[in-house]
Amino acid sequence: MLPKLFINGFSCLTGDATPEDFTSFVELRKLRRAEQISKNVLLCAFRALEQAQLQDPSRVNLGISLAMGAGALGSTLKFMESIVQDGDELSSPTAFASSVHNSTALFLSMFLGIHGPCVVTGQLDASFAGALLTAQQFLAKHMCEQVLVAITEDVNPLLAEVLQKDPHIFDPFVYQSHLPPTRLAGAFVVSAVPTAATQFVLDSISLATTTDMCTQSHPLLPIHSCAHSAQLLADCLQKKEPFSLREQFAGAIFETEGKPYVLA
Amino acid sequence: MVSKKALVAGMGCVCACGNTVEEAFQGALNGNARFELPKTRVDSTYTSKYPVFLVDPAVCEQKPSEQTFSQFFFIRAALEAFEQAGLSPDQLDSKRVGVIVGSSVHPSFHCFEIYKRWKKGPLTSTDIAGLKNYLATPLAQWVSNYFGFTGPFQTVVTACASGTDAIGLAKNWIETELCDVVLCGGTDELTESPYDGFIRLMVATEQRCRPFCKTRTGINIGEGAAALLLVSSQLAEKMCLPCQGYVLGYGNCCDGFHPTAPDPKGTGLQKALSFALQESGKTAADMAFVNAHGTASQANDSAESIAFKAVLPQVPVWGSKSVTGHTLGAAGAIEAVLTLQALNKRVLPPTIGFTTPDEQLQIVPVTRQTSISKQVAVSDSLAFGGCNAAIVLGGRDAA
Numbered sequence: 096m097l098p099k100l101f102i103n104g105f106s107c108l109t110g111d112a113t114p115e116d117f118t119s120f121v122e123l124r125k126l127r128r129a130e131q132i133s134k135n136v137l138l139c140a141f142r143a144l145e146q147a148q149l150q151d152p153s154r155v156n157l158g159i160s161l162a163m164g165a166g167a168l169g170s171t172l173k174f175m176e177s178i179v180q181d182g183d184e185l186s187s188p189t190a191f192a193s194s195v196h197n198s199t200a201l202f203l204s205m206f207l208g209i210h211g212p213c214v215v216t217g218q219l220d221a222s223f224a225g226a227l228l229t230a231q232q233f234l235a236k237h238m239c240e241q242v243l244v245a246i247t248e249d250v251n252p253l254l255a256e257v258l259q260k261d262p263h264i265f266d267p268f269v270y271q272s273h274l275p276p277t278r279l280a281g282a283f284v285v286s287a288v289p290t291a292a293t294q295f296v297l298d299s300i301s302l303a304t305t306t307d308m309c310t311q312s313h314p315l316l317p318i319h320s321c322a323h324s325a326q327l328l329a330d331c332l333q334k335k336e337p338f339s340l341r342e343q344f345a346g347a348i349f350e351t352e353g354k355p356y357v358l359a
Numbered sequence: 360m361v362s363k364k365a366l367v368a369g370m371g372c373v374c375a376c377g378n379t380v381e382e383a384f385q386g387a388l389n390g391n392a393r394f395e396l397p398k399t400r401v402d403s404t405y406t407s408k409y410p411v412f413l414v415d416p417a418v419c420e421q422k423p424s425e426q427t428f429s430q431f432f433f434i435r436a437a438l439e440a441f442e443q444a445g446l447s448p449d450q451l452d453s454k455r456v457g458v459i460v461g462s463s464v465h466p467s468f469h470c471f472e473i474y475k476r477w478k479k480g481p482l483t484s485t486d487i488a489g490l491k492n493y494l495a496t497p498l499a500q501w502v503s504n505y506f507g508f509t510g511p512f513q514t515v516v517t518a519c520a521s522g523t524d525a526i527g528l529a530k531n532w533i534e535t536e537l538c539d540v541v542l543c544g545g546t547d548e549l550t551e552s553p554y555d556g557f558i559r560l561m562v563a564t565e566q567r568c569r570p571f572c573k574t575r576t577g578i579n580i581g582e583g584a585a586a587l588l589l590v591s592s593q594l595a596e597k598m599c600l601p602c603q604g605y606v607l608g609y610g611n612c613c614d615g616f617h618p619t620a621p622d623p624k625g626t627g628l629q630k631a632l633s634f635a636l637q638e639s640g641k642t643a644a645d646m647a648f649v650n651a652h653g654t655a656s657q658a659n660d661s662a663e664s665i666a667f668k669a670v671l672p673q674v675p676v677w678g679s680k681s682v683t684g685h686t687l688g689a690a691g692a693i694e695a696v697l698t699l700q701a702l703n704k705r706v707l708p709p710t711i712g713f714t715t716p717d718e719q720l721q722i723v724p725v726t727r728q729t730s731i732s733k734q735v736a737v738s739d740s741l742a743f744g745g746c747n748a749a750i751v752l753g754g755r756d757a758a
Contacts, residue, residue, distance in 0.1 A: 097535050159613065166467045166516065174552060175474045183403050183555040191556030192618045194467065196516040197744030204615030204745065210627065213613035213746050214524050217466040217516035218497030225513040232531045238611065238634065251468065253477055254490065264487055302511045304503045347500055347512070 098234050098287035100227070100297040101356060103241065104146030107281040107322075107329040112138040121206065130169055130193060133202040135280035136161075136247035140203060144243070147284035148292040153208030158239035160230040161200045161215045161246070162222035164321035168249035170194040199247060211239040220342075222246070222321030223281075223328075224302040224349035231300060234287035241286040248322040250276040279322030281329060289356060295332055297353040304347050324349055364592040364607075364758070365530040368600040369446070371439030371544075372696045373432050374583030374689070375412035376682040379439055383683075383693070384700040387708040388728060392682040394567055394579070401551045405558050408565050411549055412581030412684025425492065428548035429465035432584035432689075433502060437542055440588045444600055448506040454594070456508040457538035459529045460499040461521025461545035463688035464553060466514050469493070471551055502542065510538055516688070518742035519652075520611075521545055522585070523691030527609030527635075527750050529589050539594050545692035546584035553687060554580055560619060562656045568685075570653035570678025570710055571660050571724045573717035578654040581684020585692035592758075604699040605753035607735065608639030614745025620658040621741050625666030628747040632670040632739060639735070639751035646674045647733035648707050648725065650698045652741045653678030654685050655712075659741055664720040671737065676724040677701075681711040691740040695752060698738045702754030707731050 112134045114123050120141040126134055144152055170193035177187040192198060196215045204213060212233050216225035223246050230242035255276045257264060286293070324342055328351065331338035337354040372379065375393045376386025386392050393413050398406045400413065414432065422431040441448060470493055473486045482490075495501075499512040513528065515521045522545025529543035557563040557580055564577030590600055612634070614627035621628065636642065649671050651663055655678070667676060683693055701707050710724035734757040739749040 097537060163516070168468055171468050171552075172474070174556065175471055176478075178471075178551070178555060179475055179478055183405060183551070183559075186555055186559050188556065188559040188561075191552070191559060192743065194552070194556075195463070195518050195743045196467070197518045197742055197746055198618055200517075200613065200746065201615060201618055201744035204613045208615070210613055210615055210630075212611040213517070213744075214528070214611065215516045215518075215746075216513055218500060218512070218514040219494065221497060221500060221512070228511060228513065228537075229528065232528060232535065232537075235535045236531055236609075236638070253470075253474060254494075256477075257482065257487070257490070302513075304500060304509050304512060345495060346504060 097231055100231060100285045101289045101293045102283055102285055102295040103290050103292040104143035104284040105329055105332060106139040106142035107326050108135055108139050109279055110277055111135060129202060130167060132167060132169065132247045132249045132278060133199045135278055136199060136245050136282060137203060137206055139280045139282035140207060140243055140245055143282040143284045146292060149284065156211055156240045157209045158211035158233045158242040159200055159203055159209055159213040160226040160242050160244045162226035162321045163196050163199065163215060163217050164219045164222050164248050165251060166196045166217055167194050167198055168251050203245060209243065220321060220344040221302060221347050221349060223324040227300050228302060230285050241284055244283040244285055246281040246322045246325040248279045248320050250278055279320055279326065281322055281325035293356045295353050296356045297351050300351045302347065302349050363534050363536065364605055365533040365589045366592045366595045366605055367587050367603040367699060368590045368595055369440035369444030369588040370603055370696045370699060371436035372585040372693055373414055373418060373435050374683045374686060374693050375414060375581055378415055378418050380696055380700060384697060387679055387682050387697055390682060390711040397549055400549050401554050403551055403555055405555065409558055409563055411579055413549065414582055427465060429462055429546045430501060433460060433544065433546035433586060434505060436544060436584040436586035440586045444588050451540055454539040455510045457510040457532050457541040458499045458503040458508060458512045459515060459525040459541060459543040460502055461515040461525035461688045461692060462498055462547055463516065463518050463521055464547050464550050465498050466516045469550060517746045518744065519687050519690055520740040520742035520746045520748040521688035523738065523740040523748040523750055524611060526587060526606055526692060526695055527748060530606040530609055533589055533591050539591055541589045542586060543589060544584065544586035545689040547582055547687040547689045549580060549582040567712055568655035568681050569712035570655045570680055571717065571720055571722055572713045573715040575655040575660065578656050579684045581686040583686045583693055584689050585696040602755045604702060604755050605757055606750055607753050608635040608751035610634030611748045614747065616745045619743050621662040621745055623662055625662040627745055628662060628666040628739060628741060629670050631747040631749040632666060632737065635737060635749040635751045641735050641751060643671045643674055645733060645735050646671060647702060647731040647736045648675040648677050650694045650736065650738040651676050651678045652739055653680050660720060664722040667722060675707065676722055677707055678710040678724050694738050695750060698736050698752050699754065702734055702736055705731055
């Protein structure tokens with residue numbers, strides 16, 4: 096049977112992490128080659144793990160369930176650009192390696208010393224819901240004791256430019272052009288049993304398809320953001336009240352219910 | 360104690376060594392596969408040097424224009440799985456049916472041709488339609504919609520381990536009673552990005568790959584898909600569904616070692632294999648063989664050989680990528696189907712291309728068709744980022 100998910104720490108970020116944000120967590124020079132989307136999610140992970148009282152994650156059996164809506168877009172486009180500009184014989188192998196979804200998972204694993212199970216989910220809006228389901232499965236099957244559910248989303252400059260010229264071009268997908276495209280990231284530390292750091296409990300999680308293709312408007316990014324669901328959940332948690340979250344995407348519905356956890 | 364066993368009611372496959380499960384297994388047995396230069400499939404200056412493993416053009420011609428090859432290959436494999444199970448998707452209307460698909464290329468921003476045109480000028484209406492299709496169709500959700508299912512869905516993008524992860528997670532969805540039925544597998548198509556990318560990483564070879572061979576020179580990219588219809592054993596019995604085998608165990612562990620190379624000691628892979636064995640309730644002595652990831656890259660084959668010696672001593676090793684190519688996100692699923700076929704046919708195909716033992720590896724894979732009697736085997740996948748996954752599979756007589 097599926098366990099409830101106890102949330103032991105969480106953090107979300109709109110926009111980009113700055114060097115100053117990392118001063119209490121890591122030497123900055125170690126981050127100099129990192130992609131921005133990796134730095135964003137690393138910062139969220141540091142904060143969430145700190146809340147979860149897991150300052151040294153390598154000492155616990157921790158898994159990673161990473162959600163990336165459209166993957167490492169910056170590196171993907173950089174690799175495409177290197178082929179277009181320089182020809183395929185001079186294209187960037189580094190950009191290719193970084194364009195793979197796993198590159199961000201590796202970054203988290205290396206920096207945090209996490210060597211448990213690791214799965215990456217990539218399905219646009221529904222990625223975060225998929226990552227939560229995976230975390231639940233890791234815990235149900237005792238593959239690890241806690242899971243870092245991480246989310247990071249890049250801006251797609253191609254889609255941003257197309258949409259800024261015509262916000263209705265992908266109808267019925269909705270784009271709110273008055274808000275600039277922004278990167279988003281988030282991290283949640285979850286377990287199947289409460290810990291001393293547990294703040295909330297998710298009683299249920301579901302992700303299902305529907306024939307309804309209407310979408311809610313996603314105000315933060317061009318078109319899609321897997322991190323948007325994470326931000327909605329974080330907003331619910333911030334209120335410290337019982338909540339019922341229902342988000343509908345194009346053809347899919349993500350639902351979860353939860354409440355603050357009080358140590359008995 | 361597992362409350363519900365994940366039974367494989369049907370399988371489907373399309374890849375360079377065959378257009379169906381039966382054909383692909385025959386291709387694996389005799390080494391026949393479509394291995395050629397991809398001059399008509401990708402726009403790259405390397406196409407006169409670096410061959411790949413391609414799906415039959417006669418199959419590719421059947422692709423509907425609105426689908427990508429990744430979508431088309433998977434649907435084709437899924438339909439074969441339903442046929443083998445003696446089911447039509449609408450017979451599952453009252454059941455909780457989930458979909459998990461592993462892929463590497465499709466879920467990335469796979470719009471290179473559109474990108475190239477965007478760099479030169481305004482996009483056409485066809486380009487806009489292409490982008491809209493990309494935005495509207497997260498792979499697993501698209502598959503779920505295609506068959507009219509309403510259950511959970513997940514597109515796994517753990518690079519080259521995606522197919523194995525998809526099957527392992529599907530097993531878990533059945534065992535934890537999240538679903539009654541899960542359509543799972545993997546799919547990937549040849550595109551310019553991974554084709555050029557692996558060449559630029561200097562791990563691709565101009566020759567046909569030779570897993571675990573001392574003279575191995577690297578990997579060949581491939582394409583294809585495989586689908587497995589997993590059903591809880593209770594439901595299979597109730598619906599009188601056929602049994603093609605079982606998914607008995609799943610393990611996954613991240614090395615966190617290097618962006619594109621595994622931990623040379625195979626530490627994460629050892630943990631993944633050990634967890635999968637433990638979960639299945641089987642030991643190395645129960646294994647008929649291990650279907651290796653066996654890409655024929657120096658680093659992969661070395662790390663795998665160390666892990667096999669530690670966790671699967673004396674277990675026969677089979678490398679199948681010299682007939683399928685490295686099909687990236689589809690690899691684990693195609694290899695799972697071939698593994699189940701080998702268990703059910705009770706014959707292990709040879710590792711095509713292997714000629715010379717490598718004293719560094721101390722592993723000699725099976726090089727000729729070999730009869731097997733045991734009914735359990737293990738298949739593993741290694742991915743960029745050090746993600747390792749393993750599944751333990753049982754033949755139809757494994758119960």
